[in-house]
Amino acid sequence: MSERLLTVEDLASYIAKPKSWVYNNVGDLPALRLGKQLRFRHQDVEEWLNRQATT
Template identity: 40%
Template sequence: MITRKLMTVDDVADYLNKPKGWVYGNWKAEQIPFRKVGQSLRCRPTDLDRWLDEQGAE
């Protein structure tokens, strides 16, 4: 069985050392690559790292 961990908003906030409000704001602005899973937001660690790399290139 393959298990992939999806990050929650709390996980992303901790990882980025940012408040949850900042994370939600960037999701609403379609910046952070979250996906809706039911009523929850989830992000793949690889997608978040790719997004971070792209932010550094700007």
């Protein structure tokens, strides 16, 4: 099963934050680096958001 990866722009829109916020929080976000590009698995982002909501 192929999972769509989110771009920085997709993620920023999804979590209603500016792209600069995404770049500034790459160390905390579950990111994949593909060459010079960042991608995010939707499931990983959901899990990260749930952890943030409980802390």
